[in-house]
Amino acid sequence: MSHDRYFAIQRDLHLTDSNKQPAKGEDGFDRLYKVRPMKDMCKKSFREQYDPPQNISIDEGMVKYKGRLGFVQYIEVWIAAASDTGYVHAFNVYTGKSLDGVQEKNLGHKVVMDLMETMLYEYRHVYFNNFFH
Template structure:
């Protein structure tokens, strides 16, 4: 299992890391959100986008779910770029350790596609232990998954999986240090495509979502009063009618508002002012 001493010492995932729950976590004792927009006013005079709302893509009516996925995460990034960065990170760790990894071979676009396919299948058929998917026991084993990739190869790709070039890692002592730099390319790509693929109607909601995460991050929340206790908090701007996510910001404790209410073609000045007031005003005792 990877050491939990420091984010900067992270050397990839093992199967046990994926399954175990790290006990180091922050605790929110209140059952309430830390966003209070009770004084929110709609600001409709600043917002007139009703005539321009529409999907902003050219997919045909019979498009497959995978076609929609690639609208937000293009194949070139999801497979080619991730394979390239994973290979670079594996070579970096091998060089730092000064010893070869006999089980590692460079990955490629086709193999990375297979890797993500397997992870999607995990959500379709859920088993108690990850290794059960490769079990010879017919009650547990999944012949489709085991035919795509061996468990050893899956484990190795998980260990070295990377999205960014480690050579460009920011200094942790920098006051503007980005705790999410390892996944920042994905976040930026998603946010940009959320904005461009669909233009929402004027009725929007600002809310929070909790994303499950079992590895170590200093900003993971522990909320004992909630059914979902160990999660990463995400603030979202969504279209009220459809629930479509227009923009989001991962709460890392380095800033409450960040880029939540700023995105192209829409003026949020009134909403932004009211939210800023709600966040800064004293809480009632």
């Protein structure tokens, strides 16, 4: 694929209708609005394609982002992965606040419970560092 063709596709490819996105500060504002359909599709696929083993590791990952900014930014992602293979079973992108705009409390507990929601009441060993206590 040529350089020009790639950037033409990148410029015109949209996953959501930007006109329907609530403005920042309005009820329902979602920082991940433009990528949420792709994120949700990936999360669903990860869960359907692989039955994780007994040992699960929960940790954070940093994703480098160089979009239309004049600087590099890192996006924090919470990940539940198989301890032996590293295959990601579940993930959440940390946006700093919940969808209703309220600063999150007991973040470590909430992260673990959200990532393990499809594996609750199954016999698993979950490993994580002291942030999640």
